[in-house]
Amino acid sequence: MRNEELGRFFPHFARRGSFWTAPLAIAAVFWSAAWACAPARAADNKADKKGSQAAFQRGVRADQAGKRDEAIAAYTDALTADPENTAALRARARDYLDSGAADKALADIEKAIKTAPGEAASYAARGDYYLAANTPLRALQDYDTAIGLGLERSEIYNSRGKARYALGQYDKAIEEYAHAIKLRLDSAEPYKGRGMAHAALRQYYEAVEDFNLSLARQPGAEPVLVERALAYVGLTQYPRAIEDLTAALQLQPNDARALRVRGALDERMGDDPGALADYTRAIQVDPKDARLYLARGSVYTRMRKYQESLNDRDQAVKLEPQNPEAYVARGGSYHLLGDHDKGLLDRTIALTINPNYAPAWAARGNAYFLLGRYEEALADLKHAESIDASNQETEDLIVKTQAKIEENAKRQRAQEMERAADAAMVTPPSPTPGDAASPPDAPPAGAVSPPVEPAPKPAAPAPDSMPQPAHSNPAAAAAATAPHTTAPPPVTPAPPPPAAKPAPDTPAEDAALAYSRGRKLSEESKFAAAVNEFTKAVEFDPKFTLAFNARAYANIRLQRYQEALADLDQALKLNPYYANAYQNRAVARRALGDKAGADADMAKARNLLDRAK
Numbered sequence: 001m002r003n004e005e006l007g008r009f010f011p012h013f014a015r016r017g018s019f020w021t022a023p024l025a026i027a028a029v030f031w032s033a034a035w036a037c038a039p040a041r042a043a044d045n046k047a048d049k050k051g052s053q054a055a056f057q058r059g060v061r062a063d064q065a066g067k068r069d070e071a072i073a074a075y076t077d078a079l080t081a082d083p084e085n086t087a088a089l090r091a092r093a094r095d096y097l098d099s100g101a102a103d104k105a106l107a108d109i110e111k112a113i114k115t116a117p118g119e120a121a122s123y124a125a126r127g128d129y130y131l132a133a134n135t136p137l138r139a140l141q142d143y144d145t146a147i148g149l150g151l152e153r154s155e156i157y158n159s160r161g162k163a164r165y166a167l168g169q170y171d172k173a174i175e176e177y178a179h180a181i182k183l184r185l186d187s188a189e190p191y192k193g194r195g196m197a198h199a200a201l202r203q204y205y206e207a208v209e210d211f212n213l214s215l216a217r218q219p220g221a222e223p224v225l226v227e228r229a230l231a232y233v234g235l236t237q238y239p240r241a242i243e244d245l246t247a248a249l250q251l252q253p254n255d256a257r258a259l260r261v262r263g264a265l266d267e268r269m270g271d272d273p274g275a276l277a278d279y280t281r282a283i284q285v286d287p288k289d290a291r292l293y294l295a296r297g298s299v300y301t302r303m304r305k306y307q308e309s310l311n312d313r314d315q316a317v318k319l320e321p322q323n324p325e326a327y328v329a330r331g332g333s334y335h336l337l338g339d340h341d342k343g344l345l346d347r348t349i350a351l352t353i354n355p356n357y358a359p360a361w362a363a364r365g366n367a368y369f370l371l372g373r374y375e376e377a378l379a380d381l382k383h384a385e386s387i388d389a390s391n392q393e394t395e396d397l398i399v400k401t402q403a404k405i406e407e408n409a410k411r412q413r414a415q416e417m418e419r420a421a422d423a424a425m426v427t428p429p430s431p432t433p434g435d436a437a438s439p440p441d442a443p444p445a446g447a448v449s450p451p452v453e454p455a456p457k458p459a460a461p462a463p464d465s466m467p468q469p470a471h472s473n474p475a476a477a478a479a480a481t482a483p484h485t486t487a488p489p490p491v492t493p494a495p496p497p498p499a500a501k502p503a504p505d506t507p508a509e510d511a512a513l514a515y516s517r518g519r520k521l522s523e524e525s526k527f528a529a530a531v532n533e534f535t536k537a538v539e540f541d542p543k544f545t546l547a548f549n550a551r552a553y554a555n556i557r558l559q560r561y562q563e564a565l566a567d568l569d570q571a572l573k574l575n576p577y578y579a580n581a582y583q584n585r586a587v588a589r590r591a592l593g594d595k596a597g598a599d600a601d602m603a604k605a606r607n608l609l610d611r612a613k
């Protein structure tokens with residue numbers, strides 16, 4: 001090493017004529033001798049590029065034969081022969097990643113980048129690693145670097161499409177896939193990806209077309225058949241969807257996802273035995289999927305196999321003890337078997353797990369209603385409505401519950417009047433022989449037995465891109481076994497004294513009754529009379545959101561759009577998450593010429609409804 005070279009690392013070594021001059025002269029002799037031996041040692045450690053390439057090709061052939069372990073061993077031999085074989089590093093990294101050894105994969109990729117910083121393929125490989133690690137933004141950065149270094153290939157744009165899809169950027173994903181298709185027309189994968197992006201945007205016709213193009217390039221691709229089936233579901237073309245799923249299952253009988261989707265379609269088409277068979281097969285394939293037990297439990301419920309339903313839902317709770325849906329469903333099974341205490345407990349547990357889970361509030365409210373505990377039912381149902389104002393069943397049950405509370409209050413007032421009258425009445429003298437017996441008094445007004453409420457039917461599951469497990473309607477579950485109560489028979493009272501008058505109704509009770517009358521009139525298309533009743537309701541309860549929305553709807557039907565708009569503004573001021581009010585306000589705004597406002601309201605309504613699904 002020359003003096004000036006030492007000076008770059010140790011500046012004081014570079015001084016001429018210094019104390020170090022003589023020792024450096026001696027050191028120069030030593031280093032000269034050392035360098036004289038260096039070529040022989042370098043020859044011993046020279047990379048065997050030919051042997052490395054041969055081992056690399058063995059790895060490629062092993063990968064093609066599906067022998068991953070042999071491929072990894074061959075790539076390791078290649079790297080032993082030549083540690084700077086970046087192709088072998090990338091190939092081994094890919095196999096490590098596929099086998100779940102993510103840390104080893106990243107180490108190989110980082111080494112490849114360090115060895116040859118200008119190779120675009122290494123950045124693309126690291127992008128694939130980050131995409132697999134569910135870090136799509138970081139993956140996009142590496143893909144950008146690879147493209148900047150000149151890697152303009154179909155595969156990298158296809159990977160960018162996957163990253164955009166993972167980020168929910170479906171429009172941009174479609175653009176990336178289109179670029180990949182332009183670069184390579186014969187590749188099936190970009191058509192599949194673009195079809196999935198179209199389906200995510202609910203552009204189902206375009207999705208089906210892309211899946212057809214993908215299958216034309218790769219016939220019998222089982223995953224594409226499943227995706228096309230889901231697009232057919234979006235188009236409500238259920239027979240075609242089932243046909244695709246059946247074809248997919250012939251190719252891959254153990255595809256639990258295809259079995260789950262076909263089971264949901266069987267339910268939709270009323271084929272409970274078929275759904276039961278599909279869910280059972282899916283459970284055999286994937287016994288750890290709680291959704292499958294919830295779905296089969298719903299089928300068992302409709303088949304009146306309540307103990308089997310409870311067993312499945314209990315298994316779902318064991319698999320996912322933090323899933324509130326599982327507790328709500330199991331609570332329904334307990335109610336069906338008559339164990340109402342456990343049913344209520346499960347719904348309460350669901351609320352402790354997720355206090356913002358509207359179905360749990362509605363389910364417990366249903367249970368309280370069917371057990372005759374109307375005040376507790378109303379509190380829970382109101383809470384459910386405050387979280388999800390788009391559920392019409394909850395709204396209807398609120399009205400019924402308020403009517404029950406009013407009915408019980410009136411009955412109680414009538415009984416109190418009877419007791420007061422009995423206490424004030426003077427005992428008349430015993431009748432003398434020959435006196436005519438007095439006719440009995442008529443029963444007090446309002447003392448009528450409540451009608452028996454029919455149990456609502458369970459809703460069929462709505463299949464989607466990842467069909468959710470169907471579960472029984474909480475109201476139906478509790479209704480099947482909850483005993484119906486009837487009012488006690490009316491007691492014939494003595495004539496009340498003139499001073500005794502019934503206590504006035506509370507504003508909330510009067511508001512509920514007026515709203516109920518208005519709904520009935522509206523259903524009979526008597527909209528002017530309905531407006532009057534809804535007006536009474538909001539006068540009694542100025543925060544009665546449902547009444548403002550209902551009066552607005554009636555005014556829309558009467559073409560009184562300005563009045564409707566004022567009511568809807570008030571409804572949304574009281575509840576900014578009321579999807580139906582946004583829909584109605586869109587109609588009113590459009591009628592008044594405010595197209596931009598109408599479009600904004602409809603977009604807001606769609607967003608709220610999507611979130612509620």
